[in-house]
Amino acid sequence: MSLKVFVLIVLVLLPFGDALSRDDFPPHFLFGASASAYQVEGAAKEDGRKPSIWDTFAHAGNANRYTGNADIACDQYHKYKEDVQLMAKMGLDAYRFSISWSRLIPDGKGSINPKGLQYYNKLINELISQGIQAHVTLVHWDLPQALEDEYEGWMSRRIVKDFIAYADVCFREFGDRVKYWTTVNEGNVFAIGGYDAGFVPPQRCSPFSTQSLIYNCSGGNSSTEPYLDRQHGFIGFNLLTYGFFPLTNTSEDISAAKRAQDFYLGWFLNPFTFGEYPDIMKKNVGSRLPLFSKSESNLVKDSIDFLGINYYVSFYVKDNPGSLQIKDRDYMVDMGVELQPVFENGTTTDQFPIVPWTLHGLLDSLRNTYGNMPIYIHENGQQTHWNSSLEDWSRVKCLHDYIGSIPNILRNGVNVRGYFVWSFLDVFELLAGYESSFGLHYIDLNDPTLRRQPKLSAVWYSNFLNGRIMDPMITMEVQKKNPSVVLSTFVSNNPILQKVQLKANNSC
Template sequence: MGATAFFYILLFLWVQDTAATLGFTRSDFPQDFVFGASTSAYQYEGAVSEDGRSPSFWDTFTHAGKMPDKSTADVAADGYHKYKEDMKLISDTGLEAYRFSISWSRLIPNGRGAVNPKGLQYYNNIIDELVKRGIQIHITLYHLDLPQCLEDEYEGWLSPKIIEDFTAYADVCFREFGDRVTYWTTVNEPNIAAITSYGSGQLPPGRCSDPFGITNCTAGNSTTEPYIAVHTTLLAHASVVRLYKAKYKAEQKGVVGINIYSFWSYPFTQSTVDLEATQRCKDFMYGWILWPLVFGDYPQVMKKNVGYRLPSFTKVQSELIKDSFDFIGINHYYSVYVNDRPLETGARDVMGDMSIYYRVSRTDPPVGKAAPTNVTSDPKGLQLVLEYLKDAYGNPPIYIHENGLESTNGGLNDTDRVDYLSTYIGSTLDAIRNGINVKGYFAWAFMDLFELLSGYQSNYGLYRVDFDDESRPRQARLSARWYSGFLKKNASSIRLSRVQEDLTLNTVF
């Protein structure tokens, strides 16, 4: 027996054992619950200068050498050219839903006005392929890739001018794709995007001010601009939701929501100040977005700590924003420990306003029994997030839009990712059984992509992409085979010998 054959037999036995010990199956989830995987336009498509696409501010950022590995997504996973094969792979894997984003720069290169026919055709082609294969489609309108021309013209999300342009862009998407798409997310992670794009400068447009920037920013104000960006985003989101309800919902019968980044926060100690800091963390991280959507205003602790630097809503704006969502999407990867930091005087960024320290670490265990010692993989934390959102915000429908584990070696035998996904899916089921209105789970990512914080230094894909090969071949990792077997409700369908294995899952193309 050759070494390769022996390796596959071992994987087969390991997967069978894993399936036997899960304690749940796909059929344990509600009938209308969907499982899928996610990508985003800039991270997946490549072809940044082809067929009429204009630069987004990500192109400017990466070409200025701002990534840790000095990489760009000029080619990325080459999804622009390989989409048809990828949509077939999605179907063959057994995914029930696929979440992706539209590149505003590809669809409307000038940010407003004329629609690019080749960009329009590309997205129509993807949607048609998914419809043909019975895959539920979830589209994010904005996944952190603003047309550079709008950044140049009026500084993007810092200007109220973007509300009209974003609404017009959404109008095009609803008009052109809404006959086949009923799940829409307006903006991905506005809470974290504000901090990293306008506070630390880690993401484009790379704005920050001393001493808060992690990168060398040439412009910005870390003490005010994150709050301005979120404020404008909320108004733009509400405008889009109002448009959809007035113009499209009756006929298309779709739903529109927004996405937030989430982590669960444990108190580092059981002291009163750490318990208060942990709640403050939740109010800033979740409440920054969700309080306006549910209650029409920002959390009181934000108004107190941020003061005049926090924009305020008019009565009309408050009424527009309140209840402007059909669901909440969350991106969740890990938990953190939180302890109090005295509120500083003088200039503060968002983290200073929050007045906390937080740790994401295997080496900083909390005092007492407040949390597990390894919070980088803490499936219970996901369940606690879901339960908190139910209790604090009225049990809205929730989609877990992103959940996954980073791999730095990029190999195929990603047993750690299988363990991670299976335990987090199990926590999702526990939350559902506790009455939380969770409607879907999407693994991040369907395949290796250009990662926004690390370029190609880390890999989150169920499928490996060889970025050193011009043809960008895809190859199934163990996690892809496990997920496929789970979704097909029959663990024995995962055949890991080359003779018996599903050929599609074993193909490198």
């Protein structure tokens, strides 16, 4: 074990000046980790499960972006007890996962699969037995392929009846133990990626668009289809969120930042709050934007009990009025803006910028625009290469900085109720397959046992959750000490550390 690893482990255990403690948070504040059915379960063809649109997408080449599929993935279908034990040892309050519609109701409608029902009952019961709350997402982009084949899935209003029936099964069978339900994960990105750019399933776009050439998508209309997604108003909803900040202090860029937020977030939050789409969307999209009937407006207004947000990056926004002169426009062009990622010094191109002030700015803006609704940060984390070192320092820093920013956000009056790390395990990632990872635990895909190996971020998070004061600062003073002497005392008293398996070269 190298000096660097010893130093890092000591640093996640010892207090320093800029300390972080769980005591900084209200007792009811939840800490957890997230995953989704297709990305983690595996057993894709077992016990009655049938393909989802994600299976089809992966086996067709993942839009030429990467290789691989999640037929096996982390095999949580068979290893759920082991994973729940890991969660309990870490001290998680909650686990956010999704139900595979294709496993529970394989044809999308009709008969319930008893094996699928049994699996989710066992998973939920195992979580509860360990004192871990189940936070369940109904649709994490994995619509049964049967419904896509029958009536083009979410493109048809027939989906409403089948989704209600599926949700009713979930509420009826699991509702006595599950208190937190999210209908759709990242509804905005699902609409954009699946029906505009075509880089995620069901991969629809205009046949002659730029996206068609890049991602080999077809059979759609990028000008109209992104706007056809419907909000159904069950319990809670999840969006991929960004902070939008004007590039300059000009009135044009200030208006552009507001316009970007209206398109990305107001697209869903305005109907949920006010019963209508934002005025700027009505103006720029025109007749391509579906209208709400009076009954539909009343149905969606005030229909969510909480908002789930996934947060990774923010953007500076520059006004781009020229794009609105394009004749055949899609969703991105309709906004009339240019976006530039917010970076901080030291950020590398293969990692997300760690800029907590942008999260604070986003949450303030949501509260000021839509009221102080309960918010759960459903996803936040850091991307690394799959086979990178178990010394995932960048992920430790990400967790420390973002979690450390939340007490100030709470003191500012924002109604944040919980924080979930994406992801509990290294999973099959949406946009990279097995090339990059976000997991607290590494899985060697060449190991037939798919052994879970905790990274330093898992150790850090566990120590934080178990009430130890945390600080990740690396100082020259600590590096000059003999870390093996300092560390021995903590290892002997820390069962989590005793289980950390690090190879001699400290890499996977």
